[in-house]
Amino acid sequence: ETGVTQTPRHLVMGMTNKKSLKCEQHLGHNAMYWYKQSAKKPLELMFVYSLEERVENNSVPSRFSPECPNSSHLFLHLHTLQPEDSALYLCASSQDNSPPFNEQFFGPGTRLTVL
Amino acid sequence: QKEVEQDPGPLSVPEGAIVSLNCTYSNSAFQYFMWYRQYSRKGPELLMYTYSSGNKEDGRFTAQVDKSSKYISLFIRDSQPSDSATYLCAMSVTGTSYGKLTFGQGTILTVHP
Numbered sequence: 001e002t003g004v005t006q007t008p009r010h011l012v013m014g015m016t017n018k019k020s021l022k023c024e025q026h027l028g029h030n031a032m033y034w035y036k037q038s039a040k041k042p043l044e045l046m047f048v049y050s051l052e053e054r055v056e057n058n059s060v061p062s063r064f065s066p067e068c069p070n071s072s073h074l075f076l077h078l079h080t081l082q083p084e085d086s087a088l089y090l091c092a093s094s095q096d097n098s099p100p101f102n103e104q105f106f107g108p109g110t111r112l113t114v115l
Numbered sequence: 116q117k118e119v120e121q122d123p124g125p126l127s128v129p130e131g132a133i134v135s136l137n138c139t140y141s142n143s144a145f146q147y148f149m150w151y152r153q154y155s156r157k158g159p160e161l162l163m164y165t166y167s168s169g170n171k172e173d174g175r176f177t178a179q180v181d182k183s184s185k186y187i188s189l190f191i192r193d194s195q196p197s198d199s200a201t202y203l204c205a206m207s208v209t210g211t212s213y214g215k216l217t218f219g220q221g222t223i224l225t226v227h228p
Contacts, residue, residue: 004158040123042218043159043203056215090158100166101147104216106158 002026004107006091012113015081021110023074023091031096032074033104034066037088049074050096081114088112118142121204121219130228134191138204138219141185145206145217148180150189153201153221162202163189194226 004025013019025032034046048056049068063085065077074091088111092104121138128134136150146167151159165171168182177190187206191198204219 040220042117042119042121042220043205043216045215048215092158101164103161103164106160108156108158 004091004093004105006089006107006110008110009108010111010113012115013078013081014115015083017081018077018079020078021076021089021091021112023076023107025072025074025091025093025105025107027093027095027105029093029095029105030071031094031102032068032071033092033094034074034076035090035092035106037090037109043090047076078112081112083114086112086114116141118217119204119206119219121222123220123222125223125225127225127227128194130194130196130226132194132226134194134198134224134226136189136191136202136204136222136224138187139185140187140206140217142206142208142217143182143185144208146209147207148178148187149205149207149216150176150178151203151205151218153203155200159203196226196228199225 007022031050036044046060047066052068063080067075088109090109091107094102094104119140149164150162152162153159163178165178165180168180171178175192179188201221201223203221205216207216
């Protein structure tokens, strides 16, 4: 496997379910990100982890819970979601503090549908 | 007012046309300007980035930044059907510090043979 992988690629869940999204990066990076991409809206940054510590939480509802057990893996735990949470969830990684510019590498995303 | 405005299109052009994609922004602190390309069922991938004002060329692609007007453009020359994708502009204040990016909503481009 190369780059950034995400599983599952598609997920349908009811509002009372609990599920988790998984992201794995094979690039040796030290920062990982969760983004939400909704139709006709800009990508929204949700969480940032650097060296396994959360450094950004962009006012995301508590029904989304991130976990970063090590620098290669990132999870997004989902519970009691709402239909408006249906979107494409993208994971990205970068090697932070390698000037002048940190390119973010994105995974293919998980298409989430909340019924 | 959104920090970054991008016309979502869709934009449809014939093969070989010159394509112009644009974004405007309001935060004068932005210094890094990026264009990402996103194919259907894929994540965004970085096409080009530019620091501050000026032009940058890479093959058929040219990125322009006009900081005085808070306006950035991506030009695609001799467009090909394989260029059909969503193009996202993105900006950041710095190039590091977790690379916090502010995105436009993306322009859907179709190049038809």
